[in-house]
Amino acid sequence: MNDMRIVERAVETRNIKISARGVQVHYGDKHALRDVDVDILDNTVTAFIGPSGCGKSTFLRCLNRMNDTVAVAKVSGTILLDGEDIYDRRVDPVQLRAKVGMVFQKPNPFPKSIYDNVAYGPRIHGLTRNKAELDEVVEASLRKAALWNEVKDRLQEGGTGLSGGQQQRLCIARAIATSPEVLLMDEPCSALDPIATAQVEELIDELRASFSVVIVTHSMQQAARVSQRTAFFHLGNLVEYGETGAIFTKPSDPRTESYITGRIG
Numbered sequence: 001m002n003d004m005r006i007v008e009r010a011v012e013t014r015n016i017k018i019s020a021r022g023v024q025v026h027y028g029d030k031h032a033l034r035d036v037d038v039d040i041l042d043n044t045v046t047a048f049i050g051p052s053g054c055g056k057s058t059f060l061r062c063l064n065r066m067n068d069t070v071a072v073a074k075v076s077g078t079i080l081l082d083g084e085d086i087y088d089r090r091v092d093p094v095q096l097r098a099k100v101g102m103v104f105q106k107p108n109p110f111p112k113s114i115y116d117n118v119a120y121g122p123r124i125h126g127l128t129r130n131k132a133e134l135d136e137v138v139e140a141s142l143r144k145a146a147l148w149n150e151v152k153d154r155l156q157e158g159g160t161g162l163s164g165g166q167q168q169r170l171c172i173a174r175a176i177a178t179s180p181e182v183l184l185m186d187e188p189c190s191a192l193d194p195i196a197t198a199q200v201e202e203l204i205d206e207l208r209a210s211f212s213v214v215i216v217t218h219s220m221q222q223a224a225r226v227s228q229r230t231a232f233f234h235l236g237n238l239v240e241y242g243e244t245g246a247i248f249t250k251p252s253d254p255r256t257e258s259y260i261t262g263r264i265g
């Protein structure tokens, strides 16, 4: 019986990709995030939900040190990626962001060709040795992002000339071209129509085979459709975290229940 418990614990430990403890964020005097503890699992889609201003994006941005770029932001606590402290002085945030990629709310392709958008990360991180290898990475990333068939004959055309949904898939291809271990998505479908949204949701489900995906969403239907784990934030606190099905069907905190039934929002 004891042996059994040891085996179960070992499996759980191996599956933790990011472990956050006591994370606090201040923007000047504003205490935006309070004492957040959470373990994010590998090969899992984790959704962050909660009312506007509750700190979802703030916490997401802690996970690849994007808050470093906000002068007034002060982050404390511990965040481990595979057991390594990402806020350790020796960690280069640019290298970290290649491992923990990010896709933003509004598609933001660079004013470069479709090819160069995807090749950008592998080039700056020196991930390929020659043009043939780079071509392979570009093609593989565009295929994973379900965009290859639509753009393969116009790779030298500008990325900004694509439709909104295609641009967002191009940004996903750009983010996955550096072979990240975690992909952070901040409301990735909010600028997309229902068809493009469905394509990106399908893609998210496929991407979890390769890495851990964390998505901030205002849509509870989307959280229920794409995620296996859900974290509910309220007024800077992580109120409840667990299996998505359980959070939506039998939340344990009354604040979660009020939010998912539409009483607070």
Ligand SMILES: Nc1ncnc2c1ncn2[C@@H]1O[C@H](COP(=O)(O)OP(=O)(O)OP(=O)(O)O)[C@@H](O)[C@H]1O
Residues within 6 Å of the ligand: 027, 030, 032, 050, 051, 052, 053, 054, 055, 056, 057, 058, 059, 070, 072
């Ligand atoms: N750069 C900033 N400077 C000052 N305050 C900020 C900054 N970014 C966020 N905040 C504040 O921190 C709190 C949390 O914001 P955050 O963007 O994380 O919330 P959110 O849950 O993602 O909201 P939304 O769903 O509206 O995007 C809010 O009160 C917000 O006003």
